[in-house]
Each structure stands twice: as C-alpha cells, then as structure tokens.
Amino acid sequence: EVQLVESGGGLVQPGGSLRLSCAASGFTFSSYTMNWVRQAPGKGLEWVSYLSSGSTTIYDADSVKGRFSISRDNARNSLYLQMNSLRDEDTAVYYCARSSGSHLSLFDSWGQGTLVTVSS
Amino acid sequence: DIQMTQSPSSVSASVGDRVTITCRASQSVTSWLAWYQQKPGQAPKLLIYAASTLQSGVSSRFSGSGSGTDFTLTISSLQPEDFATYYCQQGHSFPLTFGGGTRVDIK
Numbered sequence: 001e002v003q004l005v006e007s008g009g010g011l012v013q014p015g016g017s018l019r020l021s022c023a024a025s026g027f028t029f030s031s032y033t034m035n036w037v038r039q040a041p042g043k044g045l046e047w048v049s050y051l052s053s054g055s056t057t058i059y060d061a062d063s064v065k066g067r068f069s070i071s072r073d074n075a076r077n078s079l080y081l082q083m084n085s086l087r088d089e090d091t092a093v094y095y096c097a098r099s100s101g102s103h104l105s106l107f108d109s110w111g112q113g114t115l116v117t118v119s120s
Numbered sequence: 121d122i123q124m125t126q127s128p129s130s131v132s133a134s135v136g137d138r139v140t141i142t143c144r145a146s147q148s149v150t151s152w153l154a155w156y157q158q159k160p161g162q163a164p165k166l167l168i169y170a171a172s173t174l175q176s177g178v179s180s181r182f183s184g185s186g187s188g189t190d191f192t193l194t195i196s197s198l199q200p201e202d203f204a205t206y207y208c209q210q211g212h213s214f215p216l217t218f219g220g221g222t223r224v225d226i227k
Contacts, residue, residue, distance in 0.1 A: 037164075045156075045164065045207055047216040059214045095163055103169055105211030106154040110163035 002026045002109045004096045009114030016086050016118070022079040022096030022111055030074035033057075033099035035107060036081050038092035048094070049081065050105075064090075086118045122146050122210050126219035132227040139195040141222045143208035148188045152212035155184055155193045158221075159204045167206075168193065198224070 008020040022034070036048040049070035050059040058070060069082040079096055093115050097107040123146040133139050143153070151171040156164040166175045168184035171191060181196040195202055203226055208219040 044221045045158075045209070045218040047209075047218070050214070050216070061215050100166075100169060103152070103154075103211060105152065105214075105216055106166070106169045106209065107156075107164075108166050108169070108175065110165070112163055 002098065004098065004109060004111035006094065006096050006111045006114035009094065009116045011117045011119065012086055013120050014087060014118055017082070017084045018086065018116060020081040020083065020094055020096075020114060020116070024077045024079065024096075024098075027098075029072075029077040032101065033104045034070075034072060034079045035097045035099060036068075036070060036079075037095045037097050037107065037110075038090075039095070039113075040089075040092045043092075046092075050099075051079070052104075083116070086116075088118050090116060091118045092116060121215055122149060122213060122217055124208055124210055124217050124219040126206075126208055126222050128222060129220065130223040130225065132225055133198050134227045135198055135200060137198045137227075139198055139202075139224060141193045141206055141208075141224075143186075143191040143193070143219050145189045145191075145210055145212075149210040149212035151187050152210055153184075153186070153191050154209045154211060155182075156207045156209065157202075157204045158207065164207065195224075 003025045005023045051070045067085045093113040095113045096111040098109040100108040125144045153171045155168040158164040172184045
C-alpha cells in the first residue's frame, strides 16, 4: 500500500524558514516523480513544486519561486520542501503527492498533509 | 497560465440523483485533465485521469468526458459517501492548475 507521511509543519513568523519532509513507503520511491501541493484554510488546491525521479527536472509555482526549494533523497525514500522567507499567504496544509507513472503531471497518491501557519 | 473554471461552485442533491460538474480550461489541455474528490479533513483522492479513465478502485458510477477545453464529471447515482468537494486539474503545461472546486452537499 502506498503511504506518504508529511512532517515538519508548525507555527513560524513571517520571514522565517521551515523544512517539510515526506516519508514514502509501499512503492519504489526512486522511480516516481513527486510534488508538493498546498491548500490554504477553507480554500482550493494550489500546486507548489514538481521534482522528477532523478532530480533532473524541477518546476515551481511563481508564488514560491526563489523562496521554496524541493529536493529528495532516494536512498531515504524521502521528499523535502525547504521554505524560506515565509509570508502570511503561505499558511496552508501542505500535501506530498505522487505523480502518476503514466501521466507525470497528475497526482495518484496523496499524504494526509502537514499544516504550516505563518503568523507573528 | 491555464485557468480552470468549474461550475457550479456548489450543488445540492439527493441520494440517487445524477450529478454533473463541468470544468472549462482557458486554452486547450487536450486530454490532460484529472478529477479529484476531497472530503472534509482528508486529502484529495484521484477519481479520473486523462479526462475519462477511471482510476483503479474507483466506483464506476463516476465517469469523465471531454477534451480540449470542456470537460465533465458525472456521478450517475449519488451515494452518501459521494458528498464532498470535487476539483479538476490540468496537467498539460506548467504551472499545473486546479479548478476552484465544486461542493456537492445533501439536499
């Protein structure tokens, strides 16, 4: 069974930093493209970042470009999101999402999410 | 960026009803379209990909159609467990974008 478990969320002040982690199990992590998707409280879904299986291809949403950095450690079956210069509008539940093997830009499995709150 | 517009934003329906949700893209996404279901407090779940392909394990009362800019998700006979919010998402080009969501609640 595919499992994705996010961690690292919490309360941080504007301008601060946070690193999210996603632990993957139940599939060959190194073979799959991975993503971060977020959802502000009471709002819809927003794609954040995309990282190919071998870390050769990265895409970021304009809203986080230059501030957030996606990475992975295939030996540890883990995905990361380094978030710097955090803003109030970054407050959201952050989901780790696996790309479909056949359709890399669609998401076939999701974690339960970790809440990031940016507030002074 | 490709804008995804869903309608209606909410719908009230009864168990057994047929429910149709539409999603329109601001430019062609060919068949690079997925539908997700999200229940309160839960992560989204993939229902349909490639516009009309049912994800493994998903009930056959869900179906998708369309290509280009206009897409439809149909629930043939609404069940109690189907009350949720539904999102479309285009995977044709970056940035990947979602529709605003359609909430399906009990009439």
